[in-house]
Amino acid sequence: MTQATFPDAPAGDGMRNAEGQQLIIRVTDLRKRYQRGRVPAVEGVSFEVRKGRVYGLIGPDGAGKTSILQILAGVLSADSGAAHLAGIDVLARPEAVKPLIGYMPQGLGLNLYDTLSVEENIEFFRALRQVPERRFRENRDRLLAMTRLAPFLARPAGKLSGGMRQKLALICTLIHLPDLLLLDEPTTGVDPISRRDFWTIIQDLVTNRGVSVLLTTSYMDEAERCNFVGLMADGEIIAAGAPDKLIAEMPGRLQLVGGALPQSLIRILEQWPETESVALFGEQAHLLLADDSIDVAARLQQAGVAQPVVRDIPAGLEDVFVHHVMRKRAAARALGADLAGLVADPPPMQDSPIRTEGITCRFGDFTAVDAVSLEVHPGEILGLLGPNGAGKTTLIKMLCGLQKPSAGRAQVAGLDLGARGARRALRGRIGYMSQRFSLYRDLKVAANLDLYAGLYGLPAEMRRQRIEGLLAGLGLAQYAERRTVSLPLGLRQRLALACALLHEPRLLFLDEPTSGVDPVARRQFWDWVHLLAQEGGITVLVSTHYMDEAEHCNRLGLMHQGRLVALGAPAELKAAAEGQGGPMVAVQAHDFAEAYQRLHARFPDAMLYGRRIQWQSPEPEPDIEITRAMLAEAGIEARVSRQGLTMEEAFVHFVEQAGNGRA
């Protein structure tokens, strides 16, 4: 009997690393440029992925992540370098690796056929991959159970929610149980419940089937779920390692600084030569210093800050990323010197700029926004946090007068949206930055501003002054004569912000302004938003699907399936979720796989976050005792601790509480 075409055991065990561990991927000095070498995508990337591990390539749009995945999947050629997958030279024999891999392209369920039902989609992939019947049935039933998609077998894929689509896409990608999964931004814009299901499947495959995973993401918080990460920027891996190690090895010191007006704070901190980066988070700033021996409080007092508050905070992967990017680019981050150009005169204190009562939007039998009531206070930054399809954009469009509500009432900038002519009058009072980049790519930066000034009907004598003010204030002056298309995404978003500010609105709507933008540019963008709110008194309503951006907002509305499931300050929300559902129990063990096997049997909610195991526990103290006893009995050395909830965990809690657990 010859071996079946369907490989039972992972093939190609020829590759090992220096420590003799088995490798599934080895990439050496890989290079790829597009458009006859004019556009660089991958610039000399090398990395290794161990068999049975989850490796994450983390970075913003345009960092080269997708190109690497496509080269490894054998669907894109490389210019030079080497890429081996399970011992096979991918560049020379791309077809040979295809039976071994499952590749999921970027985008929500883009590998699915919308008119085909869930079952028909799965069946197509089974037949395409020629999966033997017995193995198929068993695998399919298990995957359907884990994703809770079984009740929807007959539903066309086009009528699934974003999260469900993505779970189905994952099932289709791994119905043949590949040795290696190549997943391109599998969780971008996916709701937290589906994301959790998604990771449950990945962990199951890795622990029980020895599958290896290479995935890309632009979520820094997600990177912590990987065993190993490579941080990517501008086509290079700028740092690689286990997430906890990367954080631990970061030189310098991260401190939270408060006690003064943020705008003065940021200007002082930026002057210091040891400052590696400063980022505003609400009233406070995060300061990363290259030299950790500096007494920040004393220095601040010298600079005239009366009672500075300074304390050390743990760094996150995003801080590591920013640290490495700043080092590589050696770029001085300079905020525009004066914001006078942005905000002309001090605003009058307004009544609540936004107040809605049960505002609803239906499209046919689909309810995009379901009876949302909220109030936004003057000068605050209110964030709408939620996955794609949660209704954030529709809500913003209704509040901007771009979409007619089906029911409910809303008052925006002193206008009743239901009143005659209100929607037209509204446009002069608000600034709106849409989700998709809506400027003219072929125009120069200044020309775009000029065009929008004309569209807003700015008087000619005001126009020049206003545009120059904005260019200077937002640090765009040096790019004024550049064509918009040639700017990186972060700068384009800043230009879009400038366009939204042209007519001096008091109320600003930002719809996913930082989606796909690199962390450094993202932090800068948020700095502008903070300064606009604090110095200019502008009220900001901003939507995002990045959980880690929540901390930037004064208050946060969590949206899921059209409903506002929670509203409050970020810390309040986390505290409330912890009060209701308990804190996290976290276990750090050297032999994490063995620990996970044992703990998962006792605590079914336990999940692997890279090398950490954790679960939410309503009774943390007894659970910690049991865990310690279990691990001690098994002879596993471990650190068991109690931890607060992250925003994502709080989100999952509120969604489940709202009875929307079935994503």
Next chain:
Amino acid sequence: MHSRVWAILVKETRELLRDPVYLGLSFVIPVVMILLFGFGLSLDVKHLPLVFEDHDRSRFSRDYMDGFVHSEYFDLITVTDDPRRVADLLRSGRARVVIDIPPDFGRSISGAEPVRVGVTVDGSFPTRAGVIAGYVAAINALYNDKLLQAYLSRQGGGVRAVLPVQMDLSVWYNPSLESKNTIVPGLLVLILMLFPAILGALLVVREKESGTIFNYYASPVRRWEIIAGKVLPYLGVAMIDYLIIYTASRWIFEVRFTGSFGVLTLGALLYSVCTIGIGLLISILARTQLAAMLITFLATVTPAFNYSGFITPVASMDTMGQFVAHLIPATYFMTVVRGSYLKGLGLGFYWLELAALGLYTLAVYGACWALLKKRIG
């Protein structure tokens, strides 16, 4: 059947049956097209609006007019002696031909003197004007003949005039000289060119646009399996269209069919494989569905309409035209179709055309296979 081909085939069929646009392109529009063109596109010149400007108003002039009125080629609009009204009728298009009978028409004929009848024809469509002139001349000749016979019989003596050369016209293949007998089979060629090619043109590029193309690129599926799985369902569509058009031609338009249904079907099968392949090739090269559709439309219908012999016989084209004609598959299938409908020839007469179609098909699919790279760059 080969299971990967079968998987793709089943998927394509399901998508086709569930998408109103594809269903429309597959079945509704071809049927609408055969009905519209079958009933509407006629090259026959009949029932031409005719006006007499009769200044004679005699027995003779009425007799002369009778010859025209009783012909199916002309419809008498009116008889008048007002030249301004005549000019009006011509200008407005209510009359296409005017025959002016002079005041002394009857007298001159009786006096055996030649008389001149003025014929004015609307020349906006040259072909039609030529046909009108021919009809008028023929009916005029009949009248002359009739006068001659009458004169001779009056002379008595049993003398009968016999025109020296007489013509026995027999028209083969289309004895009634009805244009539907050529138009409707020609439409079969055009429709089986356009719709299979357009549907074929969407096959790959649609999946490129949606991103599902990576399902093939990143799996072990072979190129020929993709091509076969995608083409076969649409070959089914083309053959159903073929049967619908064949049925319509026989029993709705009542076109003569004298040849072998088997040969025609074989030709249609080969031709459809070929036209789907042309669409597929465009689909492999194009980046967007819109571009693929436009290119297909330009690359298939335009040459097929002008050069396949649908309107003008290939033999009457100039060298360049004949060269183009032999570059497109429609020309070969046109020969098979016209022959099958009208001439009733068997397989033996078409082996050259069928071989040409076969070669063409091989070349098209060879190009598809070579150009369908399982990579994006």
